[in-house]
Amino acid sequence: MRIVVVGGGFAGLNFIKSLWAEKDVEIILVDRNNYHFFPPLLYQVSTSFIEASNISHPFRRMFGPQRNVRFHMGTLLEIFPEKNEILTDGGTYAYDMLVLAPGTETNFFGMKNVEEKAWPMKTIDEAQELRNHILLNLERASREKDPKRRERLLNIVISGGGPTGVELAGMLAELGRHIAPREYPDIPDIQKARIYLVDAGKVLLAPMSPKAQEEAYKVLSHLGVQIILNKAVKDYADGVVLLADGSTLETETLIWASGVIAREVPGLPKDVIGRGRRIQVDAFNKVSGMQNVYAIGDACLQTTDPAFPNGHPQVAQVALQQGTLLARNIKRSLRNEPLKPFVYNDKGSMAIISKYKAVADLPKFSFEGFFAWLVWLFIHILPLVGFRNKVQLAFSWMWSFITNNPTLRLILRPLPSQRALDDARKQLQRPDVPVSEPTSRPDAKPVVG
Amino acid sequence: MRIVVVGGGFAGLNFIKSLWAEKDVEIILVDRNNYHFFPPLLYQVSTSFIEASNISHPFRRMFGPQRNVRFHMGTLLEIFPEKNEILTDGGTYAYDMLVLAPGTETNFFGMKNVEEKAWPMKTIDEAQELRNHILLNLERASREKDPKRRERLLNIVISGGGPTGVELAGMLAELGRHIAPREYPDIPDIQKARIYLVDAGKVLLAPMSPKAQEEAYKVLSHLGVQIILNKAVKDYADGVVLLADGSTLETETLIWASGVIAREVPGLPKDVIGRGRRIQVDAFNKVSGMQNVYAIGDACLQTTDPAFPNGHPQVAQVALQQGTLLARNIKRSLRNEPLKPFVYNDKGSMAIISKYKAVADLPKFSFEGFFAWLVWLFIHILPLVGFRNKVQLAFSWMWSFITNNPTLRLILRPLPSQRALDDARKQLQRPDVPVSEPTSRPDAKPVVG
Numbered sequence: 001m002r003i004v005v006v007g008g009g010f011a012g013l014n015f016i017k018s019l020w021a022e023k024d025v026e027i028i029l030v031d032r033n034n035y036h037f038f039p040p041l042l043y044q045v046s047t048s049f050i051e052a053s054n055i056s057h058p059f060r061r062m063f064g065p066q067r068n069v070r071f072h073m074g075t076l077l078e079i080f081p082e083k084n085e086i087l088t089d090g091g092t093y094a095y096d097m098l099v100l101a102p103g104t105e106t107n108f109f110g111m112k113n114v115e116e117k118a119w120p121m122k123t124i125d126e127a128q129e130l131r132n133h134i135l136l137n138l139e140r141a142s143r144e145k146d147p148k149r150r151e152r153l154l155n156i157v158i159s160g161g162g163p164t165g166v167e168l169a170g171m172l173a174e175l176g177r178h179i180a181p182r183e184y185p186d187i188p189d190i191q192k193a194r195i196y197l198v199d200a201g202k203v204l205l206a207p208m209s210p211k212a213q214e215e216a217y218k219v220l221s222h223l224g225v226q227i228i229l230n231k232a233v234k235d236y237a238d239g240v241v242l243l244a245d246g247s248t249l250e251t252e253t254l255i256w257a258s259g260v261i262a263r264e265v266p267g268l269p270k271d272v273i274g275r276g277r278r279i280q281v282d283a284f285n286k287v288s289g290m291q292n293v294y295a296i297g298d299a300c301l302q303t304t305d306p307a308f309p310n311g312h313p314q315v316a317q318v319a320l321q322q323g324t325l326l327a328r329n330i331k332r333s334l335r336n337e338p339l340k341p342f343v344y345n346d347k348g349s350m351a352i353i354s355k356y357k358a359v360a361d362l363p364k365f366s367f368e369g370f371f372a373w374l375v376w377l378f379i380h381i382l383p384l385v386g387f388r389n390k391v392q393l394a395f396s397w398m399w400s401f402i403t404n405n406p407t408l409r410l411i412l413r414p415l416p417s418q419r420a421l422d423d424a425r426k427q428l429q430r431p432d433v434p435v436s437e438p439t440s441r442p443d444a445k446p447v448v449g
Numbered sequence: 450m451r452i453v454v455v456g457g458g459f460a461g462l463n464f465i466k467s468l469w470a471e472k473d474v475e476i477i478l479v480d481r482n483n484y485h486f487f488p489p490l491l492y493q494v495s496t497s498f499i500e501a502s503n504i505s506h507p508f509r510r511m512f513g514p515q516r517n518v519r520f521h522m523g524t525l526l527e528i529f530p531e532k533n534e535i536l537t538d539g540g541t542y543a544y545d546m547l548v549l550a551p552g553t554e555t556n557f558f559g560m561k562n563v564e565e566k567a568w569p570m571k572t573i574d575e576a577q578e579l580r581n582h583i584l585l586n587l588e589r590a591s592r593e594k595d596p597k598r599r600e601r602l603l604n605i606v607i608s609g610g611g612p613t614g615v616e617l618a619g620m621l622a623e624l625g626r627h628i629a630p631r632e633y634p635d636i637p638d639i640q641k642a643r644i645y646l647v648d649a650g651k652v653l654l655a656p657m658s659p660k661a662q663e664e665a666y667k668v669l670s671h672l673g674v675q676i677i678l679n680k681a682v683k684d685y686a687d688g689v690v691l692l693a694d695g696s697t698l699e700t701e702t703l704i705w706a707s708g709v710i711a712r713e714v715p716g717l718p719k720d721v722i723g724r725g726r727r728i729q730v731d732a733f734n735k736v737s738g739m740q741n742v743y744a745i746g747d748a749c750l751q752t753t754d755p756a757f758p759n760g761h762p763q764v765a766q767v768a769l770q771q772g773t774l775l776a777r778n779i780k781r782s783l784r785n786e787p788l789k790p791f792v793y794n795d796k797g798s799m800a801i802i803s804k805y806k807a808v809a810d811l812p813k814f815s816f817e818g819f820f821a822w823l824v825w826l827f828i829h830i831l832p833l834v835g836f837r838n839k840v841q842l843a844f845s846w847m848w849s850f851i852t853n854n855p856t857l858r859l860i861l862r863p864l865p866s867q868r869a870l871d872d873a874r875k876q877l878q879r880p881d882v883p884v885s886e887p888t889s890r891p892d893a894k895p896v897v898g
Contacts, residue, residue: 034584034860053500060632070635073588073860090592135483139522143539183509186519411483411522 002026003330004086004095006076006265008036008059010316011297012101014323020066022331027068028095030088032075034058037124040316040380043164045127046134047171052124076102079267081293086267099326100279100287100295104260104314107276114236118256121164130255134172135411137252142186152250154193157241159233160257161199162206163351166216168255169197170354173223195225196249198241200232200258205351205359207313208366212351212359215368219353233258260314262299274301278311283341285326296322305344312344321345350376451475452779453535453544455525455714457485457508459765460746461550463772469515471780476517477544479537481524483507486573489765489829492613494576495583496620501573525551528716530742535716548775549728549736549744553709553763556725563685567705570613579704583621584860586701591635601688601699603642608682608690609706610648611655612800615665617704618646619803622672644674645698647690649681649707654800654808656762657815661800661808664817668802682707709763711748723750727760732790734775745771754793761793770794799825 001024005012008031016027038055045052063069074090085094106120119130134156141153156172158165172195180190197204197220203213204220204227220227228243233254235242241249262277272288274280278301280288285300287293297319301311312318322342329339348362350372358372450473454461457480465476487504494501512518523539534543555569568579583605590602605621607614621644629639646653646669652662653669653676669676677692682703684691690698711726721737723729727750729737734749736742746768750760761767771791778788797811799821807821 034588051500051502058632064631067634072592073585090588136522139483139539143521182513183507185516 001096002028002094003097003099004028004030004093005099005101006030006086007101007103007297007299008033009039009101009103009297009319011103011319011323012099013062014320015099015101015296015327016069016323018324018327019330020063020069022334023068024334025068025330026070028070028072028093029059029063030072030074030076030086030090030093031059032073033124034060034071034073035124036062038380039122040163042121042124042127043168043171045124046121046130047168047175048131048135049171052128056124076265079265079293081267081290084292096292097330098293100265100293100299101297101319101323102263102265102299104276104298105263106256107259107261108256109259111233111235114233114254114256117236118159118254120256121168122260132411134253138180138184138187139411141190142184147189150187150189151192152239153252154187154190155196155249155251156194156253156255157196157198157233157249157251158255158257159198159241160259161197161201161204161227161229162257163349164257165197165199165255166204166220167352168257169195169220169225170223170352173220173225174355177224196228196251197225198228198231198233198243198249200230200244202229204229208349208351208359209361211366212361212368215357215359216351216353219357223354260298265299268293275311276301276314284329284339285322285342294326296326302342304341308344315349317347318344350379352376450545451477451543452546452548453477453479453542454548454550455479455535456550456552456746456748457482458488458550458552458746458768460552460768460772461548462511463769464548464550464745464776465518465772466511467773467776468779469512469518471783472517473783474517474779475519477519477521477542478508478512479521479523479525479535479539479542480508481522482573483509483520483522484573485511487829488571489612491570491573491576492617492620494573495570495579496617496624497580497584498620501577505573526715528714528742530716530739533741545741546779547742549714549742549748550746550768550772551712551714551748553725553747554712555705556708556710557705558708560682560684563682563703563705566685567608567703569705570617571709581860583702587629587633587636588860590639591633596638599636599638600641602701603636603639604645604698604700605643605702605704606645606647606682606690606698606700607704607706608647609704609708610646610650610653610676610678611706612798613706614646614648614704615653615669616801617706618644618669618674619672619801622669622674623804626673645677645700646674647677647680647682647692647698649679649693651678653678657798657800657808658810660815661810661817664806664808665800665802668806672803709747714748717742724760725750725763733778733788734771734791743775745775751791753790757793764798766796767793799828801825 003025005016005027008029012029013036016029019025020027035056035058041050041055044050059071063071072090074088077087077089079086079098085092086098106122108115119133120126121130137153141150144150144153158169176193176195184190204216205213217227231243231245233241234244236254239250239252241251241254262279264277265279268279272280279295279299281295281300281302282288283304285294285296285302287295298314303309303311305312321344325340325342332339346363348360350358350360352358352373356370356373357368358376359368360366360372360375452474454465454476457478461478462485465478468474469476484505484507490499490504493499508520512520521539523537526536526538528535528547534541535547555571557564568582569575570579586602590599593599593602607618625642625644633639653665654662666676680692680694682690683693685703688699688701690700690703711728713726717728721729728744728748730744730749730751731737732753734743734745734751736744747763752758752760754761770793774789774791781788795812797809799807799809801807801822805819805822806817807825808817809815809821809824
């Protein structure tokens, strides 16, 4: 039996790992990237705290010894359920069983300007691009003579008060406080730079406990983050963010962490697509009305779990558990044993809110502060695939926290072409380009020799 | 006095570090990147052994505590010696003294096809791009049905038998031998992949001792590298490398490590430009005929050193020593002490040729093998800026050598846009796209549930 899995995130990868011991099953994973990555730590990549490679692991390295698992790098273009085939940009694959685990993408809620100009943060590439953008803006600010334009380069607006927004705000505030003044002495008013955290709702970390919400608010405020609640971002053009009440914020950096929508799976019948573009599935994660197509993780909508009549939250734990259960049910089916429906076991949720502080909601109680932060570190290192990643991540963290100064602030990007430079040269050789004055006037006498 | 330094490589950075204790001197570094990097290890970035961040360090982090050193990110566009100003894509800077340390760029010897299609390896970006290209070609090969095209995707031709070419060939051969067969079981004839090392000269590692040359030849041959000497690459089109004698090699990957040429400095008088576009300087590294413009490192040509009447080799040691001497001469000049002319102290040269083997030429004797490799490791970790880089690099190496399997084979690059995917979907939905057959025919019966 050949099972094609689309997407190697938490759901897809856990499904494969739980099933690969079953030697009669042939598994093909299709993913756009050649690596699995750990989204909860993306915000640390975009703030130069850790390397992308600390939270990524190549699929082929994981699958190496498993001869019944194959990897195909490619992006899903369409599925053809009637032919039992899928089309990717790398070719067509036939399947006996199809498992859809495509995850979600950033939801811009139809705002074209925001989609074009804001910085999403759902993928490794996006996190790296955001890192480059923030660092480049600091360089631009160091050369900018106009205080107004300089402020706009330095300000950062984060839309979305969920874990990603809160964690980003805390990290950026720490950077702004400890590192920026030391390393950018040529930006005169760097203390005026502001981090704004904007959310349409009444609280930060909406799905968490009131205790966690209050703690996040308190700690971020203390770090100097400007928290703006009850106001949705409505537009973003020419460096100005427009909020729902008509007020505005000026920034060259709007980070969009406001919402997600399931990735589209072209070829699925329209009537199985529910809220948030999620794919309606039964208690065994089979897509409604289909015979051999399944969906797991953030992209599916399962309303059969008594405690979650409106579907599960789109979090890693649900994805991991659904992946495992579907694999086990396939094994049961192969042994003619009865199948088990999915019931989510909520182990709690956490968010890190500053350098040594986190908030945690466990099923029985909530706690916060340094101990929560330690627990957070622990549970974030454990699930990381690969011993090397664990060790290097632990090292990166230790280093960053001990020195208060991570060293990863590298702007890695293709350099401009010679033609672009020639154009720049022509354009800049106008008489109105300001000249930075030397401290002493040049006297053209030899300094040495 | 304001000194503007163009280029933060070995020469420029060492100049700055040797001078920054001099509080009356204001130093501005202009560099295209916001980081210094260590070129001798680029080949390990392009072969997935280490991270770019292991060999890079942000300038601002280094300069942080030095209030008389400033950093400006920008690319030099032109110098105006008569005005004592330089123009970069970030603006204009006036100077009392100008130190040019722009280094070299890849020399394609006017071959347009090679320049367009071959992979140079002089910068961090290029090394990362090459890594992506090699990994993507392996993915393409895993989907390619035509054995001829597959071979072309797998073959790699390296032009240039200097240290970079030799080190790359050794590393790629190790990867091809140990990792590719384990992780790419879906490429049937991966053993047929060939690494070709081509050079126009009679020997590998031309500037080293005959003993080192022979050892490199022996070890690489043993690793399966196809060494082709006495043949220059003449052209590269449609996946075919044309050699001087009319013979051809088929590959989608031609790596160009054949030569360098000093970076152009527009605005310099034509008559100071010598062989290899290098800038003619006197014994104190002052540009010929100029009053307050100096050149150090690979980009300068100094023929006053008795042992090197045709100029020094373009190696790190010369650059480091010239940077230090120029800084010291400025200090001497400020104290009205006599200046010292530059005399190169050759400490020897080394190259790593396989996993545990290197060759070393010291002034008094040559040696090779495991001990040379240990020495090589040692001298490559020491000059790396930053304690963190040292520790992480040591860890990366240890890990790679112990496990025989580094985990960095990540293809990090921007993903295709939705429009590109839609186009691909339209194009691929033709009836002639081959369908990969499942092991069992789909029967559309439910697998689970």
